[in-house]
Amino acid sequence: MRVKEHPILNFNHQNEIHFTYNEKPMVGYEGDTIGAALYDNGIRHFSDSVVHKRPRGLYCAIGNCGSCYMQVNGVENVKTCMTLLEDDMRVISEVDEDKDD
């Protein structure tokens, strides 16, 4: 899912960035945040709520809500909505991917 044509903005998706999400290889583009690249790859379930373990997705997308926190290159609590994607990034969420709703 990606906006390809826009009335006033131009998107230049040329340089691919390769990364892994929960050990699975994925592709994003230069300029993507980790969260945007995951969204484009069909990932909707980013984390679980604290008490009831309900699925949480990309929500505020500006670094406030905490729903998109994941472990990136071994560092916990990375705000994937605000962190730019880099080559060979190892992104890990602790969610049960089979439980999506």
Add this chain to the structure above:
Amino acid sequence: MNRAEIVIVGAGISGLSIAYNLAKKGMKNIVVLDKSHFLAGATARCGAGVRQQWATELNCILARKSIEFFSHANETLNYHRDIEFKQGGYLILSTSKEEDIQFEKNVKLQNSLGIPTKHLTKDEALKIVPHLNPDSFTTATFCETDGHINPFLMSEAYYLAAQKLGVEFHFFNEVEDIVLEDGKIAKVITDKMEIQTNKVVDAAGGYAQEIGGMVGIDIPVYSENHEILVTERATQMLEPMVMSFSKNIYCQQVPHGSIMMGRNNPNALHNHDVSSSWRFLDKMAKTVNHILPEVAKQRVIRTWGGLYNITPDFQPIISDSNVKGFYIACGYSGHGFMFAPITGELLTEIILGEPLEYYAKALHMDRFNDMDKIDKEHSVV
């Protein structure tokens, strides 16, 4: 006009425990007043650690008895949730020869009172908390039955148990005056109502001095702001509470992963301020970065302040007074949460005129009439 057998001022953990214990002993018509909503004061703002490692005999006894209660509080209070009592211990760091010697004495005292504290070498302490900076301390004391409780859940447990026993709670009722007739309590006046009563308990925490003033008693306590912070959730890295008096820090990871830490401000003013300051954040960050560098990497999500109500010897006042029917439970000097169970038991004995435990006399406010004789607690952050 309303009538009550007793009016308890303050629905914090002390007032709750007193109300519950009185009701359990069969007292009827108990009214608890609070000037704000439930858990607006120091109880909800506290670090909620519970420890038995003290330097005075009195504090050791109060703490040990309270922990006995906490360890079966869910069952005793028939609570439908869990108070989250995590007994990960308290690791208290010594940072000098003098402190080593004091800690040796503390451990001896605690052991003699049945508290299983051990004096550990640096290597033994590092086995319990591997993230400690080995250069930041010399030895440590550890008591494995110390721990941490969720103060909101503990308070709710008391509140529901008290309510079930018939205790009446009125929030947003600020006590404005207490009327005496012939030297005895006659009436409590709030901003919303008047209650006829002959007994009042001052469990007003940071405002205990002001409530005492309403019956002409000058309780030797003052209030000051103590700040605290909480981090984002992290994977388990800190089993016990880590504490140092000389470095001025306490730091604990709660069960859901957040890490809480606080320190005192030696320049704090004696007032009711509970604001947060950048100075606290600056000093706290430096302190924790020195002692627990891994913990210091976590992001802070919130800071807040709460009132310590402090006595000259850092031990509480749990006593009656020279005004008939006026009882006091205040001056916990930052430890009211962890002493709450014993507070309720002792003050109930005092109010009902039952024979008192031998140590309880030392909690009377009269001890401050002779300031030279007080046994001062030094193990405080």
